[in-house]
Amino acid sequence: MVSRISRFHGSLVGAVVGDCIGAVFEEAWLPGINIDRVLRQVEKIEADNVSSNSQVISESQNEDRQPRKIYKFTDDTAMARSVAASLIEENGLNVKDMARRFSEEYFKEPWRGYGGNICLNFQALKESNYLDPFGPASRQFGGHGSYGNGGAMRIAPAALFAFRKQMDLQKLRELVEPITKLTHTHPHAVQGAMLESLAVNLALKTDCLDPDQFIDYLCDKMKIVEDMVEEERRVARADNTDSPDAKRAKEEIDDDKDEETDNDKDEMRNQLSYSEKLEKIRTYIKQELQPDTKEIIEVLGTDISALNSVPAAVYAFLRATKEIKGIQDRNPFEKTIIYAISLGGDTDTIATMAGAIAGAYYGIEEVPKSWQEACEGVADALQYATRLYDLPIEHQAMQ
Ligand code: F2R
Ligand code: MG
Ligand code: MG
Ligand code: MG
Numbered sequence: 001m002v003s004r005i006s007r008f009h010g011s012l013v014g015a016v017v018g019d020c021i022g023a024v025f026e027e028a029w030l031p032g033i034n035i036d037r038v039l040r041q042v043e044k045i046e047a048d049n050v051s052s053n054s055q056v057i058s059e060s061q062n063e064d065r066q067p068r069k070i071y072k073f074t075d076d077t078a079m080a081r082s083v084a085a086s087l088i089e090e091n092g093l094n095v096k097d098m099a100r101r102f103s104e105e106y107f108k109e110p111w112r113g114y115g116g117n118i119c120l121n122f123q124a125l126k127e128s129n130y131l132d133p134f135g136p137a138s139r140q141f142g143g144h145g146s147y148g149n150g151g152a153m154r155i156a157p158a159a160l161f162a163f164r165k166q167m168d169l170q171k172l173r174e175l176v177e178p179i180t181k182l183t184h185t186h187p188h189a190v191q192g193a194m195l196e197s198l199a200v201n202l203a204l205k206t207d208c209l210d211p212d213q214f215i216d217y218l219c220d221k222m223k224i225v226e227d228m229v230e231e232e233r234r235v236a237r238a239d240n241t242d243s244p245d246a247k248r249a250k251e252e253i254d255d256d257k258d259e260e261t262d263n264d265k266d267e268m269r270n271q272l273s274y275s276e277k278l279e280k281i282r283t284y285i286k287q288e289l290q291p292d293t294k295e296i297i298e299v300l301g302t303d304i305s306a307l308n309s310v311p312a313a314v315y316a317f318l319r320a321t322k323e324i325k326g327i328q329d330r331n332p333f334e335k336t337i338i339y340a341i342s343l344g345g346d347t348d349t350i351a352t353m354a355g356a357i358a359g360a361y362y363g364i365e366e367v368p369k370s371w372q373e374a375c376e377g378v379a380d381a382l383q384y385a386t387r388l389y390d391l392p393i394e395h396q397a398m399q
Contacts, residue, residue, distance in 0.1 A: 006363035014359020022351030049370035084157035145185030156356035159200035192306025302345030313353035316340035
């Protein structure tokens with residue numbers, strides 16, 4: 001059986017290697033990548049590592065040796081590190097502290113490949129001295145908030161924290177929702193972060209993976225989450241109409257937003273919800289012949305939106321339990337990352353989310369040493385995982 005500490009290490013390191021290796025392909029935004037191409041990249045990382053290790057042995061004899069290439073992490077890992085550091089230092093959620101860490105990290109290294117709009121958020125947070133940590137995000141996109149996957153891509157440390165504190169679904173939501181809403185207030189972004197955190201949390205406590213049961217659990221929880229988020233929206237709308245001033249202000253905003261709101265509704269009507277996509281995944285996993293990449297991209301999605309990327313990450317983890325042509329000699333963790341990247345689109349983010357789930361199940365022993373040595377940020381991820389694991393346990397039964 002894989003130890004819990006190995007799973008904590010595996011999850012955070014799995015996320016880092018998914019980000020670093022996936023980032024090699026992200027900028028191309030390809031609609032599916034031939035698995036042999038991804039495999040060649042991985043083999044290059046492994047070969048570089050072997051030759052660099054033999055060079056270390058002969059260091060004194062060969063001073064001209066090439067330094068080994070280090071694969072840089074991107075915004076996905078930069079933000080996950082802030083989530084981990086804040087939860088550890090505060091032994092809980094302090095939204096102002098986390099907002100400050102996100103923003104300071106961005107201004108220190110703005111070149112990490114952040115999303116187009118999130119940068120405006122960091123600027124506004126800094127200018128307001130973090131006094132209204134949810135304000136800037138809630139005003140983005142005409143008040144709809146960002147539906148990007150930036151909330152889900154960074155949430156793995158919160159899933160580990162929730163596991164350590166034995167949180168139930170409600171407590172998990174009270175943790176994940178505000179962490180997400182510091183930058184992403186759109187319901188799809190919040191629900192996506194919930195799905196990713198539920199998947200990591202479940203992987204941590206699963207000893208013998210049954211894909212159908214894994215989907216069952218996620219589907220049940222996501223139906224509850226989807227209802228909760230919808231109900232909250234209805235209540236917020238009703239509350240907004242209380243005072244005459246609020247009524248007038250709301251009418252003005254509504255006039256501005258009428259067209260956009262209709263577009264938004266149309267878009268939501270045309271998309272499958274998370275629980276509907278999970279049902280699709282269930283069907284795929286059960287069938288003998290797995291669907292081709294084209295169908296996965298069309299049905300689950302592989303773009304920068306949360307709704308069109310978190311389900312693909314869950315699928316990649318479960319798909320790796322099956323035969324995948326061309327990479328059958330790889331262990332299931334490696335298969336998860338290689339397959340996730342082969343889906344194309346937002347490769348670093350889908351691979352980071354899939355890596356966090358796979359690492360939480362298979363443990364650190366399954367993450368190749370050569371990948372760990374080639375990816376920037378692995379040593380820090382190991383430390384964050386140890387510190388999260390060492391936090392005091394609180395007793396709130398997991399449901
Ligand atoms: N952005 C990238 N990669 C692009 C490469 C960057 C390049 N190196 C460069 O410097 O130019 N990757 C990262 O972004 C994704 C996560 O994005 P996040 O944090 O969700 O960002 P944001 O800005 O909130 O949303 C992304 C875009 O989605 C559209 N969008 C979001 N909500 C919308 C809404 N309600 N209505 C309309 N559009 C909406 C916007 O175009 C946003 O800019 C990850 O892939 C990460 O790796
Ligand atoms: Mg990125
Ligand atoms: Mg982001
Ligand atoms: Mg990305």
